[in-house]
Amino acid sequence: MDLRPLWLALGLTLAGCAALPPSPVAxxxxxxxxxxxxxxxxxxxxxxxxxxxxxxxxxxxxxxxxxxxxxxxxxxxxxxxxxxxxxxxxxxxxxxxxxxxxxxxxxxxxxxxxxxxxxxxxxxxxxxxxxxxxxxxxxxxxxxxxxxxxxxxxxxxxxxxxxxxxxxxxxxxRPEQIPEPVRPPDWIAAAAPLERSAPPLAATAYRVAAQRWPEQALVQAALGAERYAAGDLAASVQALRKAVALEPDNAAYANNLANVEWARGCATAARTALAKFDLAALPPALAASLGQTIAEISAAPAAACPDPAAP
Amino acid sequence: MKNFKSPLAVVLSAGLILMGTPGVSPAAMIGTERLAAQSQRADTEARLQNLLSREDVQQQLTAWGVDPVQAKSRAAAMSDEEIQRVAATLDQQPAGGDVFGLIGVVFVVLLILELVGVTNIFSRI
Missing domain, CATH: 3.90.70.10 (Cysteine proteinases)
Structure with missing residues (x-):
C-alpha cells in the first residue's frame, strides 16, 4: 500500500498551522x-x-x-x-x-x-x-x-x-527597579503580600511605582494604604485623594480614603468621600466594607480639618 | 457611666475620638492585595466565596510528603490571595518536575492530533 498521499496530506496539514508570526525584534x-x-x-x-x-x-x-x-x-x-x-x-x-x-x-x-x-x-x-x-x-x-x-x-x-x-x-x-515590560497591576500584586512579611520592601516597591506611573489609580491607592499603615496620614490622604480623583467611581478607593480621613479626625471629609455610592448597587463584599466604614464614621461628630497639601 | 467618673478617662477617650486611632488599621480598610487582584482579574468576588484556610494548604502539603515543619512555614509564606486562589484546586495545580525521556507512540499520536487540531496557537501569539 502506498502511503505517500497520506504523508503528503499530513505534511500539508502540519504546514498549515506552521505560520509563525514575525519576530518581535530583529x-x-x-x-x-x-x-x-x-x-x-x-x-x-x-x-x-x-x-x-x-x-x-x-x-x-x-x-x-x-x-x-x-x-x-x-x-x-x-x-x-x-x-x-x-x-x-x-x-x-x-x-x-x-x-x-x-x-x-x-x-x-x-x-x-x-x-x-x-x-x-x-x-x-x-x-x-x-x-x-x-x-x-x-x-x-x-x-x-x-x-x-x-x-x-x-x-x-x-x-x-x-x-x-x-x-x-x-x-x-528587585523592589527598587521596575522591569520594562511589567504592567502596573502585576507590579502592585507582586508587592502587596510583602506588606505583611517585609513592609519596607513593599514601601519601596510602591514608591518607585508612583514615580513611574503617577497617573495609575491602583498605584496611588497602594501607596496610600501603605503610608497609612506606616502612620504617615498626610501622605496617605494625598495618595488616596489622587487615586479617587483618577477613578472617581471606584468604591474601594473611596472607602479607603474615608477610613484615613476619619482616622485623622476629618469625619466630614470621610462622609463626603462615600456620599455618592449606593450600597445596594455594589458587589456584596464591597458593600459590606463600605457599610462598616459608614457605621464607624457616622458615630463620630462632624469635624472639618485642614488640607494636608496646604502649606 | 462609672468609667467616666475619672477625669483622666474622659480626657483620654475624647482624645482618642478626636484623633481617631492612627496606626491601628480600621477593620473597614480594603487591602492592596485584594485591590490589585481585582485589577488583575474581575472574578475575585466569586473566588472569595470559596474560603479555605492556610491550614488546609499546610495539611495537603504534609499529606503529599512534605515535612510537617516545612509545610507550616511554606504555607505561611503564601499570601492570603494566593491561599484563596490555590487552596480549592491545589491538586489540579501544575507541579513542574520533569520527564525528559517521555516519548512513545501515544505521545506522538497526541502531539500530531493537537498540532493539526482546531487551535492554531501561533495565530494567538
Whole structure:
C-alpha cells in the first residue's frame, strides 16, 4: 500500500498551522551571568528559581531551595510556592504579560524570565520550569532547562510548549527597579503580600511605582494604604485623594480614603468621600466594607480639618 | 457611666475620638492585595466565596510528603490571595518536575492530533 498521499496530506496539514508570526525584534539578545544548574530528577523548580534568584543577586542554590519547594507526592514544585519563596528572599515575583514580546523585553532589560513549559501535550501535560536566557530571531530561544549548559529551542517549539502551559512567566525583580515590560497591576500584586512579611520592601516597591506611573489609580491607592499603615496620614490622604480623583467611581478607593480621613479626625471629609455610592448597587463584599466604614464614621461628630497639601 | 467618673478617662477617650486611632488599621480598610487582584482579574468576588484556610494548604502539603515543619512555614509564606486562589484546586495545580525521556507512540499520536487540531496557537501569539 502506498502511503505517500497520506504523508503528503499530513505534511500539508502540519504546514498549515506552521505560520509563525514575525519576530518581535530583529536583533538577538543573550544574558551572561545567569547560572545554569544541572538539576536532579524532578528538581526543575529549585534549579530554575535558584538561577533567577542568583541572577538577581541573591546567594542561594538548588539544594538550599529544595526543602522549600519540592513536593514528593506531586513530583515537582507549584507555581504559587515559587512566588512565595521569591518573596522570602526579598525579591518581587512579578507576573509577565502573556506575550512573546514581554519575554524578549525582559531579556533586553537584563532579566531572565522563569517560564513554565508543557513538554507533553495538553491532554497529557508534562510540566517543566526553565529560565530564559537568550533569544535570536534566526536560532530561537536559549533556556537554562536543567542541564549544565543552556539548551537551544527553536522559536516554534518553545512557543508551543509555553503556550500549552498557559504562557506563565515570572520575573524575579528587585523592589527598587521596575522591569520594562511589567504592567502596573502585576507590579502592585507582586508587592502587596510583602506588606505583611517585609513592609519596607513593599514601601519601596510602591514608591518607585508612583514615580513611574503617577497617573495609575491602583498605584496611588497602594501607596496610600501603605503610608497609612506606616502612620504617615498626610501622605496617605494625598495618595488616596489622587487615586479617587483618577477613578472617581471606584468604591474601594473611596472607602479607603474615608477610613484615613476619619482616622485623622476629618469625619466630614470621610462622609463626603462615600456620599455618592449606593450600597445596594455594589458587589456584596464591597458593600459590606463600605457599610462598616459608614457605621464607624457616622458615630463620630462632624469635624472639618485642614488640607494636608496646604502649606 | 462609672468609667467616666475619672477625669483622666474622659480626657483620654475624647482624645482618642478626636484623633481617631492612627496606626491601628480600621477593620473597614480594603487591602492592596485584594485591590490589585481585582485589577488583575474581575472574578475575585466569586473566588472569595470559596474560603479555605492556610491550614488546609499546610495539611495537603504534609499529606503529599512534605515535612510537617516545612509545610507550616511554606504555607505561611503564601499570601492570603494566593491561599484563596490555590487552596480549592491545589491538586489540579501544575507541579513542574520533569520527564525528559517521555516519548512513545501515544505521545506522538497526541502531539500530531493537537498540532493539526482546531487551535492554531501561533495565530494567538
Amino acid at each position: 536583533e538577538a539578545v543573550q544574558l551572561v551571568g545567569v547560572p545554569a544548574h544541572a538539576q536532579e530528577e524532578l528538581q526543575c523548580g529549585p534549579a530554575a528559581l535558584s538561577s533567577a534568584l542568583q541572577a538577581s543577586g541573591v546567594e542561594t542554590s538548588p539544594e538550599a531551595l529544595k526543602k522549600d519547594l519540592f513536593i514528593p507526592a506531586r513530583g515537582g514544585s507549584l507555581q504559587v510556592e515559587l512566588l512565595a519563596q521569591t518573596r522570602r528572599h526579598g525579591r518581587l515575583p512579578v507576573q509577565l504579560p502573556a506575550e512573546e514580546a514581554a519575554l524578549i523585553a525582559a531579556l533586553r532589560d537584563g532579566l531572565p524570565p522563569l517560564v513554565l513549559l508543557n513538554l507533553g501535550v495538553r491532554s497529557y501535560p508534562v510540566w517543566h520550569y526553565a529560565v530564559l536566557v537568550g533569544y535570536d530571531p534566526e536560532q530561537g530561544y536559549l533556556l537554562n532547562d536543567g542541564k549544565a549548559e543552556p539548551s537551544r529551542y527553536s522559536r516554534r517549539s518553545f512557543l508551543r510548549r509555553w503556550d500549552w502551559a498557559g504562557r506563565w512567566a515570572l520575573l524575579v525583580s
